[in-house]
Amino acid sequence: MSWGVVAVALLTSLSTAASLFMVAAGLTLIFGAMRVINLAHGSLYMYGAFIAATIVGSATGDTFWYALALAPLAVVVLGTLLEVGLMRRVYRADHLVQLLATYGVLLILGDLALQFWGASPLSVSSPRVLSGSLAFQHFTFPAYELFLTGTGVLVGLALWFLLARTSLGWKVRASVEDAELLAVRGTNVKLLYTVVFAIGAFLAGLGGALITPLQGVDTGLGSSIIVAAFVVAVIGGLGSIAGAALGAGIIAVFQMAGALWLPAWEPTSLYVAMIVVLAIKPWGLLGVRDR
Amino acid sequence: MVTVALETESLTKRFGAFTAVDEVYLQVDEGAIHAIIGPNGAGKSTLFKLLTGVHVPTSGLVKLRGRDLTGLPPHAVARAGIVQVFQTTSIFTRLSVEESLATAVLAAAGHSASMSARRRRRAQPQVDELLEAVGLTAARAAISGTLSHGDQRALEIAVALGATPSVLLLDEPTAGMSPFETERMTELVRRLRHERSLTVVLSEHDMDVIFGLSDRVTVLHRGKVLAEGSPAEVAADDEVVSVYLGGEQI
Numbered sequence: 001m002s003w004g005v006v007a008v009a010l011l012t013s014l015s016t017a018a019s020l021f022m023v024a025a026g027l028t029l030i031f032g033a034m035r036v037i038n039l040a041h042g043s044l045y046m047y048g049a050f051i052a053a054t055i056v057g058s059a060t061g062d063t064f065w066y067a068l069a070l071a072p073l074a075v076v077v078l079g080t081l082l083e084v085g086l087m088r089r090v091y092r093a094d095h096l097v098q099l100l101a102t103y104g105v106l107l108i109l110g111d112l113a114l115q116f117w118g119a120s121p122l123s124v125s126s127p128r129v130l131s132g133s134l135a136f137q138h139f140t141f142p143a144y145e146l147f148l149t150g151t152g153v154l155v156g157l158a159l160w161f162l163l164a165r166t167s168l169g170w171k172v173r174a175s176v177e178d179a180e181l182l183a184v185r186g187t188n189v190k191l192l193y194t195v196v197f198a199i200g201a202f203l204a205g206l207g208g209a210l211i212t213p214l215q216g217v218d219t220g221l222g223s224s225i226i227v228a229a230f231v232v233a234v235i236g237g238l239g240s241i242a243g244a245a246l247g248a249g250i251i252a253v254f255q256m257a258g259a260l261w262l263p264a265w266e267p268t269s270l271y272v273a274m275i276v277v278l279a280i281k282p283w284g285l286l287g288v289r290d291r
Numbered sequence: 292m293v294t295v296a297l298e299t300e301s302l303t304k305r306f307g308a309f310t311a312v313d314e315v316y317l318q319v320d321e322g323a324i325h326a327i328i329g330p331n332g333a334g335k336s337t338l339f340k341l342l343t344g345v346h347v348p349t350s351g352l353v354k355l356r357g358r359d360l361t362g363l364p365p366h367a368v369a370r371a372g373i374v375q376v377f378q379t380t381s382i383f384t385r386l387s388v389e390e391s392l393a394t395a396v397l398a399a400a401g402h403s404a405s406m407s408a409r410r411r412r413r414a415q416p417q418v419d420e421l422l423e424a425v426g427l428t429a430a431r432a433a434i435s436g437t438l439s440h441g442d443q444r445a446l447e448i449a450v451a452l453g454a455t456p457s458v459l460l461l462d463e464p465t466a467g468m469s470p471f472e473t474e475r476m477t478e479l480v481r482r483l484r485h486e487r488s489l490t491v492v493l494s495e496h497d498m499d500v501i502f503g504l505s506d507r508v509t510v511l512h513r514g515k516v517l518a519e520g521s522p523a524e525v526a527a528d529d530e531v532v533s534v535y536l537g538g539e540q541i
Contacts, residue, residue: 166406167397170390174383181381184343186369186398186454195404 004139009256015145017245017252018152019211023225024232024244025159026203032239033172033196034091039102040082042226043109044201048075048208049217050113053122056212064127064213072205079201083194091193106222113219121216130213144213151210155203159241162199172196176239231270235277237287246285250277294356296321296490297342297373297458302351304337311337313514314351319458319507324484324491326501326522329511330534335494338511339460342492343375344368355458370399374456378463380443384436388427388446391435392418395453417453425449441472448479452487459483461493465500473497477504502526 027041051074055067082105090098125131130144163169171192174182183189208221215221232251236243251273258269265272283289297319304312312334319325327335340346342353344365352361360368383391396414397405422428425445430438435446451459464480465473477500484491495501501508501522508525510517518528525531 162406166408167390167393167402167411168404168406170386170394171398171404174386174391174394177383177385178381180345180365181377181383182394182398183365184345184369184375185395185450186366186374187394188364188366188398188403190364191403 002138007136008139008141009260010253011141011149012145013249013252013256015148015152016255017248018149019207020228020232020251021152021245021248022155022203022207022210023229024236024248025155025241026200026207027226027229028233028236028238028240028244029159029172029203030197030200031233032176034087034193036087036091036098037095037102037230038087038200039099039226040105040109041102041200041204041229042222042224043106043113044075044079044082044204045208045225045229046113046217046219046222047078047109048072048205049212049215049221050117050122050208051075051205052209052212053124053217054117056124057122062128064124067124067212068206068209071209072202075205075208076198076202079204080194080198082201083197087197088190088193106226110219110222113222117217117219119219121218122212123216124212126213148210148214151206155206156241156245163241168192168195228270231274234284235274237281237284239288240284240286243284243286294321295319296323296356297492298352298354298357299342300352300354302338302341302353303349304334304341304346305349310514312341312348315511315514315516317509317516319490319492322484322488322490323506324480324493324504326505326508327492327494327511328496328501328508329517332513333511334514335511336462337514339375339462339494342368342373342460344373366398366403369454369456370401372455372457373460374451374454374458375460375462376448376451376464378466380440380447382435382443382447382450384434386435387431388422388433388435388438389418389431391446391450392421392453395450396421396455399454421449421453424452444476448483452483456489458490458492461491463494463496465495465497473500480504 023045027038030036030038048071052067052071055070056063086101086105090101126144130147133140133142134146163172171182171187175189175192179189228251232247233244235250236247251270254269254273255266258266277285295318299315299317302312302315303310315338327338329335337346341348344363344367347362352359354360355371355373360371393411393414396417397410402410422431425448427442427445427449430442435443438446461480465476468476480491481504483489505522508522509519510525510531512534517534518525518531
């Protein structure tokens with residue numbers, strides 16, 4: 001195998017990882033603060049993709065950038081409604097109730113998407129500046145995928161800054177430790193949770209909008225991404241943003257290696273990676289034991 | 292005339308068939324140190340949770356300077372000015388000292404989910420002042436969980452003060468402390484009351500602390516007010532002596 005193939009494989013893995021990371025980071029952020037696994041997170045990603053595809057398709061010209069700016073915001077609105085209408089009622093409930101409730105939302109949002117957008121996939125072409133490939137010494141690589149990787153890195157840095165350097169981040173970390181104490185010290189924890197959920201929804205919507213030039217947009221998008229994002233978050237350690245980045249990298253490389261050497265096993269590689277990690281570190285690579 | 296800072300009217304909390312707090316009328320004068328005493332299970336902890344909004348009363352009212360706070364969520368009660376320091380040290384162990392304080396100061400100013408750097412800078416003088424007041428300036432960047440027990444206790448009080456209370460609730464502030472630490476804590480409570488014109492409500496088991504510190508004492512027994520008065524009056528009350536002090540000589 002030539003160096004060119006390996007380089008392309010690695011770069012492709014990185015762009016897959018970037019996309020997985022954005023979705024998994026939102027899932028893990030929401031779990032970290034509110035202790036809820038939001039299965040409907042996949043639907044938010046799917047709506048990000050559908051809304052972006054609709055905006056791109058609604059006009060001629062280079063509309064992708066508008067779609068990229070607007071779709072995540074639309075998903076934030078959807079996510080906020082979901083949080084206020086449903087999620088805050090189930091934070092204190094049993095995990096089973098939470099799973100049923102969010103799974104119900106996943107189904108409802110899936111059917112609504114089918115109503116609005118139909119069953120045939122929508123396609124979106126890359127924005128003009130990123131439509132070509134970059135030529136390196138031994139290989140060429142699509143510019144858009146490099147852009148996706150870069151965006152993933154920026155999102156990771158922004159999240160780190162948010163949690164480590166802003167008072168909002170300190171409050172999120174404090175709420176993970178003791179939400180009741182935070183409340184009696186004057187913080188409106190309900191509002192804080194809504195904001196955290198909205199940030200998670202933004203990440204899902206952004207991930208969805210960004211994937212559109214690489215993948216047909218259909219109603220299966222939500223359930224396929226939620227499984228992958230969940231595996232990534234669990235491998236990294238639920239609640240850990242850095243863990244989500246690490247998990248996304250591992251899963252992407254595993255999938256790529258599977259596709260190259262054992263194509264028949266590619267779909268399974270995801271779970272093999274999860275089982276191996278959990279056998280060694282039951283709380284995930286960077287996870288901490290639950291309270 | 293002395294004004295009433297904190298007041299409850301017929302405050303009652305039932306858990307199923309069990310009445311934890313039973314028609315309690317409490318009047319805490321502005322600027323007073325008011326002790327709530329009673330044997331374990333008398334309802335002191337539940338009463339505190341009713342005062343801070345953590346529990347919603349089954350019936351009755353909680354008023355702060357005449358303003359009805361009944362049913363407000365905990366963060367709103369804290370912003371109104373009632374803040375509790377807990378019996379077991381309650382801090383955010385994974386935040387730094389400075390982050391913990393800034394969080395409380397910003398919350399008191401009504402910013403629950405802000406990431407504005409300007410607001411944070413504006414809170415800085417108050418954070419510095421609190422660090423100075425409890426002697427933690429040198430430890431400002433330390434992760435709270437790594438501090439010594441005494442420093443953690445000091446941080447907890449600073450965080451509580453960061454919420455700018457007018458009424459400070461202290462739940463057994465000297466529990467588990469050596470005589471020397473108890474003396475220091477007593478001194479701190481006295482000093483804070485004067486410097487910050489606080490009203491203090493404390494629950495306590497240590498008789499020396501109660502008599503040395505408090506202006507008034509309310510005795511709770513099985514959720515009801517058994518007696519109320521100056522420390523001397525309460526100590527002389529036959530009923531109090533029989534049910535609570537168990538005939539102990541004072």
